Amino acid sequence: MNVSEPVYVTKYYYYIWRWQHDRTLTAEEHGDKKVYYAEEDLGDDERYSNKQCSYYLTFHDSEKDEDETYEVTKEQYKQVETGAGYTIVVDVDEITEIMPAE
Numbered sequence: 001m002n003v004s005e006p007v008y009v010t011k012y013y014y015y016i017w018r019w020q021h022d023r024t025l026t027a028e029e030h031g032d033k034k035v036y037y038a039e040e041d042l043g044d045d046e047r048y049s050n051k052q053c054s055y056y057l058t059f060h061d062s063e064k065d066e067d068e069t070y071e072v073t074k075e076q077y078k079q080v081e082t083g084a085g086y087t088i089v090v091d092v093d094e095i096t097e098i099m100p101a102e
Helices: 074-079
Strands: 055-061 066-072 086-090 095-100
Touching: 055 074, 074 095
Parallel strands: none
Antiparallel strands: 055 066, 086 095
Protein backbone atom coordinates (compact mmCIF):
# COMPACT_ATOMS: atom_id res chain seq x y z
CA MET A 1 0.00 0.00 0.00
CA ASN A 2 1.34 3.40 -1.03
CA VAL A 3 0.85 6.29 1.33
CA SER A 4 1.33 9.80 -0.04
CA GLU A 5 2.24 12.55 2.34
CA PRO A 6 1.86 16.21 1.42
CA VAL A 7 5.05 18.19 0.97
CA TYR A 8 5.04 21.53 2.71
CA VAL A 9 7.50 23.87 1.07
CA THR A 10 7.59 27.66 1.20
CA LYS A 11 6.81 29.23 -2.15
CA TYR A 12 8.41 32.57 -3.01
CA TYR A 13 7.29 35.20 -5.53
CA TYR A 14 9.70 37.80 -6.92
CA TYR A 15 8.99 41.03 -8.71
CA ILE A 16 11.85 42.40 -10.77
CA TRP A 17 11.71 46.11 -11.52
CA ARG A 18 13.68 47.16 -14.57
CA TRP A 19 14.53 50.74 -15.51
CA GLN A 20 13.03 51.84 -18.83
CA HIS A 21 13.44 54.99 -20.92
CA ASP A 22 10.59 57.38 -20.26
CA ARG A 23 11.54 60.72 -21.77
CA THR A 24 14.40 62.83 -23.11
CA LEU A 25 15.21 66.19 -21.59
CA THR A 26 16.42 68.92 -23.95
CA ALA A 27 18.52 71.94 -23.01
CA GLU A 28 18.73 75.16 -24.99
CA GLU A 29 21.80 77.28 -25.68
CA HIS A 30 22.69 79.77 -22.96
CA GLY A 31 24.85 81.99 -25.16
CA ASP A 32 28.22 81.04 -23.69
CA LYS A 33 28.63 77.76 -25.66
CA LYS A 34 28.91 75.68 -22.47
CA VAL A 35 26.99 72.43 -22.17
CA TYR A 36 24.06 72.60 -19.78
CA TYR A 37 22.06 69.48 -19.07
CA ALA A 38 18.35 69.89 -18.59
CA GLU A 39 17.25 69.50 -14.98
CA GLU A 40 13.90 68.26 -13.84
CA ASP A 41 12.43 67.13 -10.54
CA LEU A 42 12.42 63.35 -10.63
CA GLY A 43 9.89 61.16 -8.87
CA ASP A 44 10.82 58.48 -6.35
CA ASP A 45 10.63 55.88 -9.08
CA GLU A 46 12.79 57.81 -11.59
CA ARG A 47 16.50 58.33 -12.16
CA TYR A 48 18.81 60.01 -14.65
CA SER A 49 20.44 57.76 -17.20
CA ASN A 50 23.52 58.41 -19.32
CA LYS A 51 23.99 62.05 -20.17
CA GLN A 52 24.59 62.57 -23.85
CA CYS A 53 25.12 65.69 -25.84
CA SER A 54 24.14 66.32 -29.47
CA TYR A 55 24.68 69.58 -31.30
CA TYR A 56 22.30 70.98 -33.91
CA LEU A 57 22.52 74.05 -36.11
CA THR A 58 19.66 75.57 -38.06
CA PHE A 59 20.50 77.51 -41.20
CA HIS A 60 18.15 79.56 -43.35
CA ASP A 61 18.40 78.75 -47.06
CA SER A 62 17.69 82.09 -48.76
CA GLU A 63 17.22 80.49 -52.21
CA LYS A 64 14.48 78.12 -51.03
CA ASP A 65 13.32 80.41 -48.18
CA GLU A 66 13.44 77.42 -45.80
CA ASP A 67 15.19 76.54 -42.57
CA GLU A 68 17.37 73.43 -42.51
CA THR A 69 18.58 71.79 -39.28
CA TYR A 70 21.70 69.62 -39.19
CA GLU A 71 23.40 67.60 -36.48
CA VAL A 72 27.00 68.82 -36.21
CA THR A 73 30.15 68.08 -34.24
CA LYS A 74 31.11 70.04 -31.16
CA GLU A 75 33.90 71.81 -33.09
CA GLN A 76 31.51 72.91 -35.83
CA TYR A 77 29.02 74.11 -33.22
CA LYS A 78 31.63 76.21 -31.43
CA GLN A 79 32.81 77.97 -34.59
CA VAL A 80 29.34 79.38 -35.40
CA GLU A 81 27.97 82.57 -33.86
CA THR A 82 24.24 83.08 -33.55
CA GLY A 83 22.86 85.55 -36.11
CA ALA A 84 26.00 85.68 -38.30
CA GLY A 85 25.93 84.71 -41.99
CA TYR A 86 27.58 81.48 -43.16
CA THR A 87 28.02 79.46 -46.30
CA ILE A 88 27.89 75.72 -45.73
CA VAL A 89 28.85 72.73 -47.84
CA VAL A 90 26.47 69.80 -47.36
CA ASP A 91 27.14 66.24 -48.49
CA VAL A 92 24.40 63.63 -47.95
CA ASP A 93 22.62 65.66 -45.25
CA GLU A 94 25.88 66.25 -43.37
CA ILE A 95 27.76 69.53 -43.12
CA THR A 96 31.31 69.11 -44.35
CA GLU A 97 32.41 72.74 -44.24
CA ILE A 98 31.25 75.98 -42.63
CA MET A 99 32.62 79.27 -43.98
CA PRO A 100 31.77 82.84 -42.99
CA ALA A 101 29.58 84.51 -45.63
CA GLU A 102 31.29 87.08 -47.82
